[in-house]
Amino acid sequence: MLLFLAALVKFGLLLRYGALPSDDSGAYLALAHALQTDPAIWSSVPGWHTQALPLYAFRPYGYPALIALTQILAGSKFGVLLVAVQIACSLLVGSMLFDVCRQMAPGSRWIAGAAVGFYFTSVTLLWDQSIMSDSLFASLFNIVLLTLAAGRVRRLITLSALGVAWAAAVLLRDVGLYLTVIPLVFLFMLPRLRRWQCIASFLLPVIAVTGLYASWNHARTGTAFLSITGVANYLRPGFDLTIMGLATPFDGEDPLSRIVQQHPDEYVFPDQLKLLQQIHDGLDLQTPLALQALELANYRAMVARFPVQYARYVMGQLTPPNLGALLFDPVSSLNDYVQLGLPPYQRIIPGTGWKSVRELWRAGDVGGLALALISLVALIAATLAWSATVLGVALLAASAWRSATIWRALALFASFLAVVGFYALVHSDSRLRLPSIPAGLVAASTVADRFRTRRLR
Numbered sequence: 439m440l441l442f443l444a445a446l447v448k449f450g451l452l453l454r455y456g457a458l459p460s461d462d463s464g465a466y467l468a469l470a471h472a473l474q475t476d477p478a479i480w481s482s483v484p485g486w487h488t489q490a491l492p493l494y495a496f497r498p499y500g501y502p503a504l505i506a507l508t509q510i511l512a513g514s515k516f517g518v519l520l521v522a523v524q525i526a527c528s529l530l531v532g533s534m535l536f537d538v539c540r541q542m543a544p545g546s547r548w549i550a551g552a553a554v555g556f557y558f559t560s561v562t563l564l565w566d567q568s569i570m571s572d573s574l575f576a577s578l579f580n581i582v583l584l585t586l587a588a589g590r591v592r593r594l595i596t597l598s599a600l601g602v603a604w605a606a607a608v609l610l611r612d613v614g615l616y617l618t619v620i621p622l623v624f625l626f627m628l629p630r631l632r633r634w635q636c637i638a639s640f641l642l643p644v645i646a647v648t649g650l651y652a653s654w655n656h657a658r659t660g661t662a663f664l665s666i667t668g669v670a671n672y673l674r675p676g677f678d679l680t681i682m683g684l685a686t687p688f689d690g691e692d693p694l695s696r697i698v699q700q701h702p703d704e705y706v707f708p709d710q711l712k713l714l715q716q717i718h719d720g721l722d723l724q725t726p727l728a729l730q731a732l733e734l735a736n737y738r739a740m741v742a743r744f745p746v747q748y749a750r751y752v753m754g755q756l757t758p759p760n761l762g763a764l765l766f767d768p769v770s771s772l773n774d775y776v777q778l779g780l781p782p783y784q785r786i787i788p789g790t791g792w793k794s795v796r797e798l799w800r801a802g803d804v805g806g807l808a809l810a811l812i813s814l815v816a817l818i819a820a821t822l823a824w825s826a827t828v829l830g831v832a833l834l835a836a837s838a839w840r841s842a843t844i845w846r847a848l849a850l851f852a853s854f855l856a857v858v859g860f861y862a863l864v865h866s867d868s869r870l871r872l873p874s875i876p877a878g879l880v881a882a883s884t885v886a887d888r889f890r891t892r893r894l895r
Contacts, residue, residue, distance in 0.1 A: 457517030470505035500609030527577035543887030559768035586624035601643035672733035762824030830885030851881035
């Protein structure tokens with residue numbers, strides 16, 4: 439029933455509003471167009487020696503290739519077909535989430551149902567409908583993760599298929615290559631006699647696909663690489679620390695800092711992209727990879743120089759309200775859907791801060807005050823739910839550490855923290871955290887079921 443309702447809502451929104459564009463949709467569409475019309479894309483990267491972020495190299499080609507395929511199949515209606523595929527994959531993840539929750543939390547179907555409800559009312563509500571790679575990447579990520587977490591893999595061919603799915607995810611978002619450690623944890627939990635065979639079966643497709651892709655880039659540019667998305671990201675923590683007034687990472691006399699100091703009005707994204715080009719030109723760098731290496735060195739130096747301030751920056755993205763809202767706050771997700779997905783791109787629920795409430799009171803906006811109160815209650819409840827999950831996981835780890843189910847719950851909770859923590863090291867928002875949601879909900883379901891069962895006893 440939940441899957442039926444979710445499908446009804448998602449496909450209904452698709453028919454009503456169509457595929458939703460986002461900030462990066464234009465770049466994906468441009469690359470998809472180039473795949474169909476520019477033969478040079480297969481043998482060269484225009485601007486490789488002159489541009490900080492050349493279009494033909496900036497992102498992996500998985501999502502643009504899918505866009506191109508749907509354009510061939512559906513013409514001008516490609517967006518509907520593309521989003522329909524994303525919705526179908528998300529529904530599959532919802533079904534798998536229910537099954538894993540029932541396995542990990544067998545005491546009540548309502549707990550598994552609640553987890554699925556939170557999944558479909560999370561930020562999947564927006565990003566499943568958007569022309570962005572995040573939804574499909576998250577679905578492939580979780581098809582692999584939930585299959586392994588269920589512990590029902592019996593054949594090596596199944597693991598090879600999961601490896602192909604993971605390789606496809608890497609071609610959608612190259613960050614998947616760094617997150618490969620997560621499925622490896624679950625592979626190490628398999629029976630000892632088959633463990634290395636299982637790992638090899640899973641990793642071989644990933645190594646083959648990424649190796650071939652890097653070799654193709656080598657043929658086009660003279661250097662093997664998967665993507666250069668780090669160029670757009672490694673300086674972001676430094677800019678954010680500067681804007682927040684926590685540190686001054688660009689106050690030095692090195693060439694990069696001197697150029698940054700000359701453009702204080704370009705610290706905010708996406709103005710940073712113009713600044714990256716100025717750094718590239720000002721330092722006479724020959725390739726984007728040289729710029730990426732320089733930025734990475736600057737990032738490491740910043741962390742070493744301002745460890746306390748950087749830690750505050752990272753932990754500021756991992757507060758209980760932020761993580762609680764990600765998992766348990768449908769009101770926030772609805773607000774994101776309207777504000778980020780639909781013109782005129784304005785939030786429908788007022789802020790819950792004192793300044794916002796005071797302005798609503800002075801204006802006599804009773805409806806706005808009611809919505810703000812609902813939003814505040816939802817945020818508080820989500821924060822408490824997350825705090826209870828953290829405490830519950832800790833108690834389960836201390837009291838039932840010999841249980842295989844508890845070990846899997848701990849591994850899934852660690853997977854959640856790994857994904858949100860990985861992004862927090864550089865830059866994070868709700869769409870990037872999308873892959874982490876099912877693992878967090880399974881962990882929460884396990885906690886709820888164990889303590890419900892204990893209370894009944």
